[in-house]
Amino acid sequence: MNCPECDATLKIPDDASVGEIVSCPDCGADYEISKKEGSNIELKQAESVGEDWGE
Amino acid sequence: MSKICIVFDRLRTEEKMLQKEATELGHDAVMLDAKITQVNTDSKKEDYDFGDVVLERCVSYFRGLHFTASLEFMNVPVLNKFDVANICGNKMFMTLLLKKNNIPTPKTYFSFSSESAAENIEKVGYPLVIKPLIGSWGRGVMQIKDRDTMDAIFEIRDITDSPHDRIYYLQELIKRPPRDIRVITVGDEPIAAMYRKSSGGFKTNIALGADPELCEITKEMEDLAVKASKAMGGGILGIDMMEDEQNGLVVHEVNNTVEFKGLARVAKRNIPKEMVKFALNFVRK
Secondary structure (H helix, E strand, O other): OEOOOOOOEOOOOOOOOOOOEEEOOOOOOEEEEEEEEOOEEEEEEOOOOOOOEOO | OOEEEEEEOOOOHHHHHHHHHHHHOOOEEEEEEHHHOOOOOOOOHHHOOOOOEEEEOOOEHHHHHHHHHHHHHOOOOEEOOHHHHHHHOOHHHHHHHHHHOOOOOOOEEEEOOHHHHHHHHHHHOOOEEEEOOOOOOOOOOEEEOOHHHHHHHHHHHHHHOOHHHHOEEEEEOOOOOOEEEEEEEEOOEEEEEEEEEOOOOOOOOHHHOOEEEEOOOOHHHHHHHHHHHHHHOOOEEEEEEEEEOOOEEEEEEEEOOOOOHHHHHHOOOOHHHHHHHHHHHHHHO
């Protein structure tokens, strides 16, 4: 799968789950895995860090 | 066999560890993304797969808090409870409750306008530490060492003027070694602790690069952590303490959705397993 932003190859581990974040090694864009059915994976833009994020 | 539901908005190592431990204990674990879950005033818990108990693990405080309100509306057992999350997420509410329960905590000043806060600092003297009411990972925590720094920070706050910016939370700067202590409590029981050593500045947040180091829980730490946990209403918490050179241990923060992946690698007890066991026992009571 390629990065929607810069077209670099995204490495998505086989055991990755829906909701996990993958980062593009080239441009640094973050994507959230929104769907995963076998090898069929869909990504969406990850949320950026919010003011209320944390513990 | 029981079923535990882990509510998340960003699936981190911690949530995967909780899922793994629940499965290894022989229970079902269902992962629920709060971002895509819809609730309305007619919603019932039977409409969803919440299992026997929910662990609310959102990284966004407000999302988690409001999701918890929805769960309690549907009578779904959830950790932490809404009241606990509400208090721990707001530094002023948390500090007031610590003090009310006679738990040693740094002296803290509250003002409700920049003018009043400035007047107070001139009276109390520098330095003081300003902290945002809501927020984590050390964001927005700054030392006010002099008048110029104060003017700059207050001016920016007046310009941004978000509702919480109007409340000024100013705390004495504690003289201490360049580290603090994080104690994780599960059901009012301290199960692991670490020192968080500053990586240069005065902040000791792991998110900012502080080095974690395993800490043996002393009787004093244990007593203080138990008291702080009970004061907040219990559940699964991260109690932060500083070693004040003058007054001994002081509790400066209690965290509601505690992160533990670093500590879990070195802790003697299995942190996520203890959390899962506690959650399932919580619902059996």
